[in-house]
Amino acid sequence: MPDSSARDRGVLTNADRAYLRGDRTYGSVQAERNARARIRQRTLDALLDFETLVEGLEDRDLDLVFASSLADRDGTEAFDALVSTVAFLYRGVDRTDLDFETVLREGVNLAEAADDRAATVSLDVTNHDLDVDHLTGKLEAGESLSLTEIAYLYESTEVARDELATYFDDDAGELDDGRVQSKVTDY
Incomplete structure (x- = not known):
């Protein structure tokens, strides 16, 4: 922050x-x-x-x-x-x-x-619990994660940061203790 x-x-x-x-x-x-x-x-x-x-x-x-x-x-x-x-x-x-x-x-x-327009707006929210096994499974399957899901994994003690880094960095570098969002802006 x-x-x-x-x-x-x-x-x-x-x-x-x-x-x-x-x-x-x-x-x-x-x-x-x-x-x-x-x-x-x-x-x-x-x-x-x-x-x-x-x-x-x-x-x-x-x-x-x-x-x-x-x-x-x-x-x-x-x-x-x-x-x-x-x-x-x-x-x-x-x-x-x-x-x-x-x-x-x-x-x-x-x-x-304000611009003399109207809009059609729809929102679809589907909730699911954050779970390390489910999220790492999504990563292993090549699926993308939201920033919140990535941050959850990053803060979890169940997955090592260097292991998490392998999903986001071709060089398998380590994620530092900085902001997760700055590391994964393309997800």
């Missing part, structure tokens, strides 16, 4: 980031509760602000955020930021009485309406 302590405050302060990463502890249970309550409130406030951003942020500002600033970041940092945003929303919507596919469809159509 890139060093986020150099970034300005977004939804999270630098202290919040350090706490959520496990790099900071609080001196009392009450201080920790207060910090978590502040994080929850700012997260809710940020979610509610997105309607204002969609309605009021001009295209040139969107271009500056996404096409310029985000695109100038390291490829994995930009990719991970966007994937994590979708993952956060997916997990959050799952905790409501709303259907993620409906939210996704309406969100895409709200965005397309």
Whole structure:
């Protein structure tokens, strides 16, 4: 994960980031509760602000955020930021009485309406448990894995990193302790 302590405050302060990463502890249970309550409130406030951003942020500002600033970041940092945003929303919507596919469809159509278009959106989610034997079997059969599946294998103690590297590197080099996504961007 890139060093986020150099970034300005977004939804999270630098202290919040350090706490959520496990790099900071609080001196009392009450201080920790207060910090978590502040994080929850700012997260809710940020979610509610997105309607204002969609309605009021001009295209040139969107271009500056996404096409310029985000695109100038390291490829994995930009990719991970966007994937994590979708993952956060997916997990959050799952905790409501709303259907993620409906939210996704309406969100895409709200965005397309800005260009006088509509879209047909469908989402097919098939769940399966992450299992080392199943995933290594897929690799042995020449099937590709998602980044999440690769990261699961990478973090597993059941498969050695040099063994895992043989599936992704013709030279059978070792995977270092760096970010898995940067090693397997073509999967």
